[in-house]
Amino acid sequence: MSNPPSATATQAPAGSAGSAAASASAASAAIAASAVVPEAAAPATSAAAIICSDLRKNYRDTVALAGVDLRVERGAVFGFLGPNGAGKSTLVKILTGLVHPSGGQGEVLGGKPGSRAVHRRLGYLPEQFRFPQWLTGRELLSLHGRLMGIEAEAARLLDLVGLGVAGDRKIGEYSKGMQQRLGLAQALVGDPELVFLDEPTSALDPIGRRDVRDILTHLRDRGMTVFLNSHLLTEVERVCDRLAVIDKGSVIAQGATEDLLQSPGLSVRVGELPQGSFEDFAARSWSEVAPPTYADGVITLPGVAADEVPAVVHRMVEAGLPVYEVTFARQSLEEAFVQLIREHHPGSDGRAGA
DSSP: OOOOOOTTTSOOOTTOSOHHHHHHHHHHHHHHHHTTSOOSOOOOOOSEEEEEEEEEEEETTEEEEEEEEEEEETTOEEEEEOBTTSSHHHHHHHHTTSSOOSEEEEEETTBOTTOHHHHTTEEEEOSSOOOOTTSBHHHHHHHHHHHHTSOOOHHHHHHHTTOGGGTTSBGGGSOHHHHHHHHHHHHTTTOOSEEEEESTTTTOOHHHHHHHHHHHHHHHHTTOEEEEEOSOHHHHHHHOSEEEEEETTEEEEEEEHHHHSOOOEEEEEOOSOOTTHHHHHHTSOOOSSOOOEEETTEEEETTOOGGGHHHHHHHHHHTTOOOOEEEEEOOOHHHHHHHHHHHHSTTOOOOBOO
16 A cells, blocks of 8 residues: 655655644555565455444544444445545544544455555545655655555556656645645555545646546546545546445445435426416426426426426426426535435535545
8 A cells, every 4th residue: 555655754854744744644654564564364355345334433422433334345436425524534544444443343355454464455645645845756656665565656657647747856846736646646556456535636626637537437447446535526426436425423325326316307498487477387286296496597397207208398388488498407416415414414504524
């Protein structure tokens, strides 16, 4: 596994890293270093990359995880969402072996979280990291390779993340977005089977985010499993096969992305309507699910099935309503997320956290 190095990995000039970033880097380097220690047997192959059963974590009187049940299949790009303080970071720390659970069971790649046999098959990019500013990008990747006891494919990884021409520049000269690309490259040193990415696109511009989506798709096509924490819900919706939502220490929803995005029904663009015409139309009950709504020139009819569309359009035309476009509406991930959090935690604004 490859992770940001700490000040103990190579001697740093004074004042080169903040305490929080250095702490995260130290933990990551410890994981990487543990991967090279020989171990008698590798973990048994499991059908799933991650399995959690009633996983719990308490910090004295604070309940961080209240019995998490979770399953992540191999070869998936899995999105993990939740409000601030929901328990996302705690779960990742347990799965990477940085924190011990208070109860329950967790399995990663068929083995125990934190074991050396599992560590050598993981990649990890924390949200807050700090790289030695005096190294070049190429030197950093080579360093992580040496921590793992391998020769890192620095040139290939730099090209993969779009830093091929900047590999011999000092990291101190990199922009924040370039450093985030480099962080993704270091998480992929050693070709891990499972990689944990915490907010990998937060510092990137739209082009950079699209590049990362393409990289994640490429990794999935190669059979790698990606566990993605992000509050950029539009990015998660575009790239993730499956999702889980955690709130107040418990997983409240998980499944295929499409299954978690409900269809509000049929959307019909009618343009600006004369006063009273929509009210007359809405008085004719269309659905037992919910009454139709009209906003911004679009009428939405919940609960309309595909085979009912011709009849609905015919009745709208008979009612004198102009029909310009007919589509099936679908919830965005942001709408679905906010709805889930509000249902589970009344009074919450549903804001996603890191």
